[in-house]
Every structure is written in C-alpha cells, then in structure tokens.
Amino acid sequence: MSEVLDSHPQLLQGAWITVQITVLGAVLALVLALAFGVAGAARAVWMRAVNRLYVEFFRGAAALVLMYWLFYSLPLVGLRFTPMAAAVLALGLNYGAYGAEVVRGSINAVPKAQYEAAVALNLRPAQRMRRVILPQAVALMLPPFGNLLIELMKATAVVSLVTIADLTFRAQQIQANTGETAATYALVLVVYFVIAQVLQRLVRLLEHRTERMLGRRPRRGALREVPAPAGGAPR
Amino acid sequence: MTWDWNYTGEILPDLLNGLRVTVVATLLGYAIALVLGLAWTLLQRTPSRLVNGTVRWAAEFIRSTPLLVQLFFVFYVLPSWGLTLGPLTAGIIGLGLHYSTYTAEVYRAGIDDVPRGQWEAATALNLPRRRVWLGVVLPQAVRRVVPTLGNYLIAMFKDSPLLLAVNVVELLGAAYQTGSRTLQFLEPITIVGVLFIAVSVLSSLLVRRLERRYATY
Numbered sequence: 058m059s060e061v062l063d064s065h066p067q068l069l070q071g072a073w074i075t076v077q078i079t080v081l082g083a084v085l086a087l088v089l090a091l092a093f094g095v096a097g098a099a100r101a102v103w104m105r106a107v108n109r110l111y112v113e114f115f116r117g118a119a120a121l122v123l124m125y126w127l128f129y130s131l132p133l134v135g136l137r138f139t140p141m142a143a144a145v146l147a148l149g150l151n152y153g154a155y156g157a158e159v160v161r162g163s164i165n166a167v168p169k170a171q172y173e174a175a176v177a178l179n180l181r182p183a184q185r186m187r188r189v190i191l192p193q194a195v196a197l198m199l200p201p202f203g204n205l206l207i208e209l210m211k212a213t214a215v216v217s218l219v220t221i222a223d224l225t226f227r228a229q230q231i232q233a234n235t236g237e238t239a240a241t242y243a244l245v246l247v248v249y250f251v252i253a254q255v256l257q258r259l260v261r262l263l264e265h266r267t268e269r270m271l272g273r274r275p276r277r278g279a280l281r282e283v284p285a286p287a288g289g290a291p292r
Numbered sequence: 293m294t295w296d297w298n299y300t301g302e303i304l305p306d307l308l309n310g311l312r313v314t315v316v317a318t319l320l321g322y323a324i325a326l327v328l329g330l331a332w333t334l335l336q337r338t339p340s341r342l343v344n345g346t347v348r349w350a351a352e353f354i355r356s357t358p359l360l361v362q363l364f365f366v367f368y369v370l371p372s373w374g375l376t377l378g379p380l381t382a383g384i385i386g387l388g389l390h391y392s393t394y395t396a397e398v399y400r401a402g403i404d405d406v407p408r409g410q411w412e413a414a415t416a417l418n419l420p421r422r423r424v425w426l427g428v429v430l431p432q433a434v435r436r437v438v439p440t441l442g443n444y445l446i447a448m449f450k451d452s453p454l455l456l457a458v459n460v461v462e463l464l465g466a467a468y469q470t471g472s473r474t475l476q477f478l479e480p481i482t483i484v485g486v487l488f489i490a491v492s493v494l495s496s497l498l499v500r501r502l503e504r505r506y507a508t509y
Contacts, residue, residue, distance in 0.1 A: 116492070117488060117496075119451065121454060122464055122484055122488055130481045133477060133478045134478065207356055212358070214358030238372055242365045243365075246353070249358055250356055253357070257356075
C-alpha cells in the first residue's frame with residue numbers, strides 16, 4: 058500500500074488530466090446541447106429535423122466507438138486529431154446529444170401560459186426565449202445535467218484506451234511498477250468517487266442558486282416547518 | 293484512401309462473431325443487473341440502519357466510479373483473492389454489477405410511485421409481508437418502470453465495448469483486431485459505428501412502444 062501511496066504524484070497528474078477532459082468535454086457538450094436542444098424545441102420542421110439527426114446519431118454511437126473512429130479511422134482519410142482532441146470531441150458530441158434531449162424536454166416543460174404571456178407582452182422571439190422561457194427551463198435542466206456530468210466524468214476513463222495518461226492509465230502504470238493490484242485499483246476508484254462527489258456538490262449549489270433566483274426556494278430553514286407531503290410508500 | 297467493398301465483405305463474418313459476443317454479454321449482464329438491482333432496493337428498505345446505510349453507500353460508490361476501472365478490478369484483483377474469472381465472465385459480472393446500481397434506483401422510484409392507498413389496503417386486508425410485496429407492490433412498481441429498464445438495456449449495450457479492455461473480443465475488439473491485422477481501420481470501425489447506431493435507433497423505437505403500452509397516466 059505504501060508503495061502505491063508513494064506514487065501519488067503520478068496519480069495526481071492523472072487525476073488532473075481526468076478533470077481537464079471532464080471540463081472540456083462538458084463545455085463542448087453544454088454548447089452543443091443548448092444549440093441543438095433549442096433547435097429541437099423550435100417550431101420550424103427543418104430545425105427539429107436537424108435536432109433529431111444529431112441526437113439519434115450521436116446518442117446511438119457509444120463514446121468509445123466514436124473515439125476509436127476519430128482516432129484510428131479518420132486519419133486514414135486525412136483527418137488527424139491529437140488524442141486529447143479526439144477524446145474531448147467524442148465525449149462532447151456523445152454527451153451533447155444526451156444534453157440536447159434534456160434541453161428540449163425542459164423547454165417544452167415550461168408551462169404554455171408563460172409562452173402565451175410573453176407573446177401577449179409583445180416580447181420578440183429572442184427576448185421570449187432569453188428572458189422568460191430559458192431561465193425557467195434552466196431550473197429543470199440542472200438536475201439531469203448533474204447526472205450527465207457524473208456520467209461524462211466516468212466515461213473519461215475510456216480515454217486511457219487511446220493512450221491518454223489519465224487516472225485510469227496511471228493506475229495501470231502504477232500497478233505494473235508496484236505489483237500492488239488491489240491497492241492501486243481501490244485507491245483509484247476512491248479518487249474517482251471523490252471527484253464525483255465534488256462535482257455533485259457543485260451542481261447542487263448551482264441548483265439552489267437558480268431556484269432562489271427564480272424565487273422558488275424559501276429562506277434557509279423554512280423547509281423544516283412545512284409538513285411532509287402526503288403520498289409515497291412507508292419505509 | 294477510399295472505401296473498399298471487397299475488404300468489407302471479407303471482415304464481415306469476424307465482426308458478426310464479435311456482435312454475438314456483445315449481445316451475449318449484454319443480455320447476461322442485464323439479467324444480473326435486474327436481479328441484483330431488486331436485491332439492492334429491498335435491502336435498502338430493511339429496518340436495520342446498518343444494512344441500509346452500507347447498501348446505499350456501496351451503491352453510490354459503484355454508481356459514481358467508472359465501469360472501466362471496475363472491470364479492471366474484477367478481472368485483475370479478484371484472482372489474487374482466489375477467484376479467477378475468464379475475460380467474458382469478468383466482463384459480464386462487471387457490467388451487471390455496475391448497472392444493478394442503476395436498476396436499483398429505477399425500482400426504488402417505481403416502488404415509491406405505488407399509491408399509498410395500495411399499502412393501506414394491503415395492511416387492512418392483513419396480508420402477510422410476502423404477499424404485500426409479491427402480490428401487490430412489485431407487480432405495480434415493475435410495470436411502471438418497464439420502459440426505464442428498457443433504456444438501461446440500451447445503455448448497457450453501448451457500454452459493452454469497454455469489455456475489450458479486459459481482452460474480450462466483442463464487436464469493437466473484433467474490429468480493432470482485423471484493423472490491426474490489415475492496417476485498414478476505416479471500414480471495420482465505421483461498420484461497428486453504423487451497427488451500434490442502427491441497433492440503438494431500433495431499440496429506442498421499441499422502448500417508445502413499451503412506454504405507450506405500459507403508460508399508467
């Protein structure tokens with residue numbers, strides 16, 4: 058065990074790469090999700106068709122298959138990516154498709170009356186989206202986005218298979234150097250768990266802020282005075 | 293370099309063999325996930341705080357760490373504890389264990405969704421615990437979550453390529469092998485991508501039908 062702990066610089070380097078890929082992939086996925094999600098909630102048929110095409114294609118392809126394709130196949134037709142770019146692109150495209158479904162669903166879930174009120178107030182379509190629909194949709198998007206972020210973080214482990222020195226890759230190296238199989242993999246699993254917990258906390262913080270911004274969350278501690286809602290199974 | 297149809301024809305049998313392994317791994321793993329997931333859910337409902345807490349944290353741990361590392365763990369660590377597994381078995385167990393933490397959440401949601409009146413009626417009828425669960429709660433709970441469970445089958449299918457990391461020659465592994473033998477990666481991996489997309493588009497249509505069939509609202 059102590060040998061494994063001695064190689065913590067390697068482990069931390071790996072964790073840093075994992076965090077980097079997670080963040081870059083998440084940013085790319087978020088941009089794609091918003092763009093294609095809004096298109097999916099649009100009225101124009103061609104915009105919705107673009108959304109369907111993107112979502113079905115990239116949601117259907119497994120991230121690893123996409124990564125292999127970018128990394129091994131496309132160079133043969135002249136498109137060359139660095140491993141890092143291939144990894145971020147594959148993860149971003151894949152999770153962007155999942156995110157686009159979340160965005161589309163959230164926009165459609167905003168009550169119709171909000172939309173009608175915005176029309177009645179003579180807001181332009183862009184204003185309607187930016188000032189009325191999206192702020193409310195964002196509150197609905199955040200919890201599923203939190204789940205997707207954790208999924209994305211977990212999916213970054215596969216980048217070790219296209220030779221990127223992330224946490225999993227480092228685990229294999231440390232295992233080979235020390236021969237301590239159980240300790241190495243257990244430690245790496247714990248590091249992943251810690252990263253996931255931190256991400257989860259951050260998303261929850263964001264959720265609380267958004268809800269307070271929309272006036273949906275009462276002051277701190279007030280929730281405890283409210284009686285528990287009826288229904289649900291007894292434990 | 294252009295697409296080579298002759299080559300495509302030559303490698304197709306190998307790829308179909310790989311697809312068979314993928315399908316077998318997915319289905320067996322799914323069976324494990326369905327059974328184990330239900331066990332997790334029921335264990336989380338026992339009155340013992342210790343059991344509840346342990347199961348909840350174990351499930352949370354498995355759910356928020358990568359499947360790939362878990363596969364390595366099952367494949368490389370368990371042998372040192374005296375349990376040697378073949379690659380495919382290790383892969384199936386890893387897949388099933390990982391996804392059982394997801395199906396556990398699905399079952400939990402389904403059970404929470406059973407109206408309170410059903411529980412009260414079961415109590416009023418003085419049904420034994422076994423019949424409350426097997427006769428009243430689970431049939432209603434499982435029915436509600438069939439489409440969601442279907443989604444996890446698709447998700448599992450898409451995670452099955454990870455098995456190549458523990459030397460299982462499944463679909464992507466077969467494609468990679470033929471690719472490295474001939475140094476032509478374009479055709480095999482493209483075919484794998486197309487197959488994956490085809491299967492998941494078809495199966496998502498199927499799940500949508502399930503949703504309509506089992507809709508409770």
